[in-house]
Amino acid sequence: MLPWSADLAGRLDESVIDSALLRGNPLGDPYQRPVLVYLPPGYDESQQRYPTIYVAMGYLGHLGMWSNRTPFRQPYPELLDALFAKGEVPPAIVVFVDAWTRLGGSQYLDSPGTGQYHSYLCDEVVPWVDAKYRTLSDRDHRAITGKSSGGYTAMVTPMLRPDVFGALATHAGDAAFDLCYRPGFPLLARRLRDQYDSSYEKFFASFESRAGQSSREDLEFLEMYGYSAAYSAEPDGTVLLPYDEIGEVIPEVWDRWLAMDPVLMAGQSGYGEALRSLRAVWIDAGLQDEYYLDLGATAFHRAVREVGVPDERVHFELFEGTHGGIEYRYPLAVGWLCEQLAD
Template sequence: MHGSLLELEIDSQALAGNPLGDPARRPLLCWVPPGGAAGLPAVYFLHGFAGSARGWLNVSAFQPTVPERLDALVAAGEVPPFVAVFPDGFTALGGTQWINAPAVGRYQDYVAEDVVRLVDARLGTVPRREARAVVGKSSGGYGALCMGRDRPDVFAHLGCHAGDAYFEYCYLHDLPQAAAALLGAPDAAAWLDDAKQRARETRLAGADHPVLNVLAMAAHYAADPAAPLGLALPFELPSGRIREDVWSRWLEADPVRFVPRALEAYRRLASVFLDCGTRDEFHLRWGARMVAEALRAGGVPVVHEEFEGGHMGTSWRYDASVRHLVPRLARGA
């Protein structure tokens, strides 16, 4: 590697006292090119559900890690130097959507305020919105879309890889599987405790993942302080019937719905990159198409690409977003 990887620690004011009791002190990985970070723009990478800051360093056979990919792009002169920032968003529910959620915590503020402030102060990156991009995949892509809507004062560039969108396609099929699993548990909190115990003793089963996904998404989209885990389930038990009042709250949080209502914010962005695989197992290509269509109709500069592939094993696609966004980042004071 030509550049260097730094592991910092951040004590987040935004995460202090969060409802899940998750730590406010987090690791923060940064990749810095040769010559240092001072005076450079920065790209903030938001990992997907069940990811972590250190997860960006996981090695797959014959494949470079994402920091190694970025290092190679800069070393080859394919993009100008920049700083890559990898915050940690793991939670007691398995992950975050990188938003401010009453049942989970203020993860959007954590990134847009605490992490950005620390990086600018410690590394000397350019302290301007035009010099910052936020990029993510899956739940991280969803978080990036929300960041573009809510914090264009902090980020002027956005990249979304297979972000959660069009919830009828990407979430609805998980609901009956989650209902079946929860039918045999005293409540959602008891099921989650049991799943964590199984993971400690052996591993999570494939059938556990839809349940974890539904619980985590419910916590982000439909908080209920009076219910176990502080979330409203989107279905009734024992019948399994969808609770329309709760499901409608999920849909309000769907980018396909909120992007057309937030075009004024998205028009403040200097560049937007979207992509998704044509065989994405969560059917996210359709949501990406709808979001791209809405942005174009609203006069937002957007590049939308599709590629042959699924949802997993697509880290090579960060090359595409970085090639598009990094040359457009502002430089200098």
């Protein structure tokens, strides 16, 4: 496998969206956002219209990272191109979306702690893509996919906006919050106590003074605060952690997190109806996932079946693997989605 970029059979368009919804966001993050659009082979030579698949990044991910190259692994856009170059699946337009914040992410939700990233995706990015490219601009030809926090986005976005997305693929997406999030609360509470006197203000002062020198522990602190900003921020933007200084759950805050758990959402009538309307649902995760997201995937699959999504519309798979290094799974899901979205 070559260590440098390969020639593409399709092409990538890089653009910037000037977002009205992200102007004045609480964190002062840029409202002009990059978007990367993959156009399949033959797009420029035809007048064909295509389904679209939107890609949401995981936490601590931003759009520029799709170009990263590691030994013996190809970046996602090249894996996609190889899939479509074979001509074995119906072609699609693939849109890579950025929802980065200074906290490392937004879960693609609307929140007074981060900004209107859910509305940005559904009400600005999707119409922009449909206006600029030859898409089949209806929800039955539009899917969303992602891994980890991006997989979370793929699960909840079609439930929140079934008018926009008609299919999903989630790879090790955040789900079953009691399993994937709650076990880490005591450890983070202890670390914050020992290193920063249980003060996130002291953590941020230290973190911002060490630009370019962040540790894994820094990123874990940041991630927990970012999740809290997405799930449990007050109307004035105040971020509430779901646990106290000894890691004990604060019920009224934790309930706000659970209200956004894909597994629990699926059991609610409106969200269940949205799931039943989907044309395709792909769920997978590694059997050795460090965050127990294989269990979360299993729980979401169970919930999908319980609300009555027909088995023929669902692909569920647990495979040998951990949370990282599973990029090879992405084109498998995209290929399956393309087949399900084809008329």
